[in-house]
Amino acid sequence: MKRLLTIIAAVLALAMLAAPAMAKDWKTVRVGTEGAYPPFNRVDENGQLQGFDIDIANALCKEMGVQCDFVVQDWDGLIPGLLAKKYDCIIASMSMTPERKQRVDFTDKYYQTPAKFVAAKGSNFEISKAGLKGKIVGVQGGTTHENFVTDKFGDVVDIKPYKTLDEACSDLAIGRVDLVLGDSVAFVEFLGSPDGKGYGFTGPGYTDVAYFGEGIGIAVRKENPELTEMLSKAIAAIRADGTYKTINAKYFDFDIYGD
Amino acid sequence: MFGLGGYETLLLEGAWLTIMVGLMSMCLAIFFGLAGALAKLSTAWPVRALAEVYTTLLRGVPELVLILLIYYGFPTLIQDIGSAMGLEFIIDFNPFIAGTCTIGIIYGAFTTEVFRGAYMAVPKGQIEAARAAGMNRALTFRRVTLPQMWRFALPGLGNVWMVLIKATALISVIQLPELMRNADIASRSTRKPFTAFFLASCIYLAITLVSMLVQKRAEAWANRGIRRA
Amino acid sequence: MFDLIAKSLPRLCDGTVVTIWLTVLSVSIGLCMAVPMSLALVAKNRMVRWPVTAFTFYFRGTPLLVQIFLIYFGSGQFRAVLDGAGLWLFFRDAYFCAVLALALNHAGYAAEILRGGIMGVAHGEIEAARACGMSGAKLYRRIIMPIAFRLAWPAYTNEVVFMLQATSLVSIVTVMDLTGQARSIASRTYAIYEMYVTAAIFYLVLVYVLLYCFRRVEKRISAHLHARATPVATA
Numbered sequence: 103m104k105r106l107l108t109i110i111a112a113v114l115a116l117a118m119l120a121a122p123a124m125a126k127d128w129k130t131v132r133v134g135t136e137g138a139y140p141p142f143n144r145v146d147e148n149g150q151l152q153g154f155d156i157d158i159a160n161a162l163c164k165e166m167g168v169q170c171d172f173v174v175q176d177w178d179g180l181i182p183g184l185l186a187k188k189y190d191c192i193i194a195s196m197s198m199t200p201e202r203k204q205r206v207d208f209t210d211k212y213y214q215t216p217a218k219f220v221a222a223k224g225s226n227f228e229i230s231k232a233g234l235k236g237k238i239v240g241v242q243g244g245t246t247h248e249n250f251v252t253d254k255f256g257d258v259v260d261i262k263p264y265k266t267l268d269e270a271c272s273d274l275a276i277g278r279v280d281l282v283l284g285d286s287v288a289f290v291e292f293l294g295s296p297d298g299k300g301y302g303f304t305g306p307g308y309t310d311v312a313y314f315g316e317g318i319g320i321a322v323r324k325e326n327p328e329l330t331e332m333l334s335k336a337i338a339a340i341r342a343d344g345t346y347k348t349i350n351a352k353y354f355d356f357d358i359y360g361d
Numbered sequence: 362m363f364g365l366g367g368y369e370t371l372l373l374e375g376a377w378l379t380i381m382v383g384l385m386s387m388c389l390a391i392f393f394g395l396a397g398a399l400a401k402l403s404t405a406w407p408v409r410a411l412a413e414v415y416t417t418l419l420r421g422v423p424e425l426v427l428i429l430l431i432y433y434g435f436p437t438l439i440q441d442i443g444s445a446m447g448l449e450f451i452i453d454f455n456p457f458i459a460g461t462c463t464i465g466i467i468y469g470a471f472t473t474e475v476f477r478g479a480y481m482a483v484p485k486g487q488i489e490a491a492r493a494a495g496m497n498r499a500l501t502f503r504r505v506t507l508p509q510m511w512r513f514a515l516p517g518l519g520n521v522w523m524v525l526i527k528a529t530a531l532i533s534v535i536q537l538p539e540l541m542r543n544a545d546i547a548s549r550s551t552r553k554p555f556t557a558f559f560l561a562s563c564i565y566l567a568i569t570l571v572s573m574l575v576q577k578r579a580e581a582w583a584n585r586g587i588r589r590a
Numbered sequence: 591m592f593d594l595i596a597k598s599l600p601r602l603c604d605g606t607v608v609t610i611w612l613t614v615l616s617v618s619i620g621l622c623m624a625v626p627m628s629l630a631l632v633a634k635n636r637m638v639r640w641p642v643t644a645f646t647f648y649f650r651g652t653p654l655l656v657q658i659f660l661i662y663f664g665s666g667q668f669r670a671v672l673d674g675a676g677l678w679l680f681f682r683d684a685y686f687c688a689v690l691a692l693a694l695n696h697a698g699y700a701a702e703i704l705r706g707g708i709m710g711v712a713h714g715e716i717e718a719a720r721a722c723g724m725s726g727a728k729l730y731r732r733i734i735m736p737i738a739f740r741l742a743w744p745a746y747t748n749e750v751v752f753m754l755q756a757t758s759l760v761s762i763v764t765v766m767d768l769t770g771q772a773r774s775i776a777s778r779t780y781a782i783y784e785m786y787v788t789a790a791i792f793y794l795v796l797v798y799v800l801l802y803c804f805r806r807v808e809k810r811i812s813a814h815l816h817a818r819a820t821p822v823a824t825a
Contacts, residue, residue, distance in 0.1 A: 178777040181780055201779070248778075276669050278684070554659070562660065565656065569647075
């Protein structure tokens with residue numbers, strides 16, 4: 103019994119010796135990102151992170167005068183990882199939905215794009231409960247798109263959640279799923295690739311605030327409002343001084359900020 | 362060279378990490394196994410009950426669920442306890458440590474049973490003789506029981522190792538760049554999933570083959586001097 | 591917290607049904623394949639023995655996750671070939687791929703376990719049967735296989751329990767079993783603890799039910815080996 107208590111005490115003592123908090127003076131900000139969502143964030147052949155989100159993150163850190171450290175995390179572990187303090191913010195094209203706002207705080211938006219369905223060209227699916235009956239829809243698991251399809255069409259379609267949007271598109275190309283719902287801009291790389299040649303957008307663009315939130319923002323833990331402030335100010339700053347426009351032009355030929 | 366367009370080295374790097382994780386978690390599992398076996402044989406019933414819960418829980422729940430629970434849940438738990446006590450700190454388990462600890466703890470439950478069986482296989486006469494010679498319980502265990510336990514434990518430990526080294530593939534879900542995850546990355550980049558995973562399985566087979574040979578050698582060594590029936 | 595769990599129960603139960611079916615299908619198909627394979631493993635003819643040994647070596651020597659990925663994603667790489675053979679319709683379905691991978695894996699382990707059982711049959715029994723004139727198929731059907739099953743039963747029980755837990759891996763290839771449902775709900779509501787702990791409890795219940803059934807069968811088939819409490823009176 104005594105030995106057991108000694109062991110418990112030792113474990114707690116060890117836990118307290120763990121790194122002290124990167125508290126209120128932010129010199130380094132750890133950024134969590136997915137690394138598997140081109141063109142916004144991806145890992146290249148040399149293991150380096152590239153993408154729109156990464157460039158924005160670097161610009162914001164430069165603006166705030168802090169150092170950015172990136173941490174790669176699978177999509178459905180991003181918010182749990184933030185809450186478990188593995189990093190301090192999430193810059194990974196995350197939509198600011200009411201559901202998420204219950205767990206984390208968001209900064210102002212840094213872009214906004216609609217969600218769209220992609221299917222084989224000429225398939226002419228009617229995007230309604232009747233038209234999609236019995237079809238198989240692929241989505242990235244844990245995303246607003248999965249929630250949307252589950253709620254709107256869940257009782258008539260077979261939903262397949264994948265680890266990444268890329269995997270869903272691969273299965274679309276080999277015919278395992280009939281449609282995929284995702285961010286309209288994230289599909290561009292697939293549609294431009296040889297695998298995506300016979301595929302195109304179908305149906306309207308979706309922007310329901312209830313599902314897709316008020317745009318894409320940066321998630322921060324609720325107990326760090328000063329970081330949220332800093333990031334929102336930095337977003338406004340890079341929009342004002344043209345840095346945002348430069349990064350935007352590097353990836354897209356339209357204004358991704360939306361209105 | 363094998364048709365994977367330069368990603369072969371990535372697979373080998375992953376294999377190295379897999380072996381490292383396997384060895385470290387095996388050591389952890391042996392440690393937990395010895396502790397658990399001693400607990401199960403203890404005279405204090407709370408200790409026995411705790412060990413019983415440990416082995417039942419960790420063998421009855423799928424490893425995937427356990428890995429997810431421990432990787433996300435454990436740091437959050439410690440940090441929540443910390444903030445409740447007014448201390449604000451960050452625990453950052455990198456995936457290597459998280460994965461190794463998780464696999465070590467899970468397979469500690471299996472090695473507990475192996476060591477328990479090995480303990481009961483040591484002839485009671487040996488322990489009696491040691492006590493008669495005046496050794497106390499700790500000394501008896503250290504000089505007499507434990508050395509003989511290894512002989513009986515080796516086959517069981519070998520089996521646990523075989524299962525453990527394959528379980529390391531599950532750590533890929535928490536982003537450790539071991540063999541499975543690298544094969545996944547390679548398959549996505551080269552768009553040749555069959556080739557990538559087939560090569561990965563060949564590497565696993567090589568590891569299995571080497572392990573089997575090592576186990577044969579180890580058992581021969583442990584059984585030296587024992588006359589076969 | 592509890593009302594979240596209550597609200598998720600229908601989905602979790604759906605997932606549990608999928609898990610149970612996956613286990614039943616893969617175990618039965620695997621066992622059917624394992625019986626002839628175990629006979630092949632003890633055959634004298636090398637040409638019969640070696641292919642099966644290679645099969646069990648592969649399926650026991652590589653992680654189940656790799657096997658599942660190989661069949662599910664790998665079949666995509668060979669879609670043209672499979673289309674030509676008319677098999678693509680099957681490999682297109684994630685459920686089929688999952689059951690195939692699980693069944694093959696189970697067959698590999700079960701064949702080895704049964705082989706251990708066959709080799710453990712007391713030679714005296716075989717001699718006695720031969721003395722009675724039994725040989726070949728009859729010898730196997732009447733004497734060797736029943737005893738082999740009894741000897742292999744405890745180890746086989748372990749293997750079936752492992753299969754039940756292994757089904758959790760199919761959630762990674764889009765099959766919505768218990769783990770898949772738990773993950774899906776957890777990522778939507780961020781209730782990580784609640785969902786995974788609930789799933790863990792479901793699995794524990796399933797494992798205990800399985801163990802109970804298998805232990806009862808074990809008691810039944812080895813009833814004649816248990817010592818009687820009181821000696822039977824001989825008239």
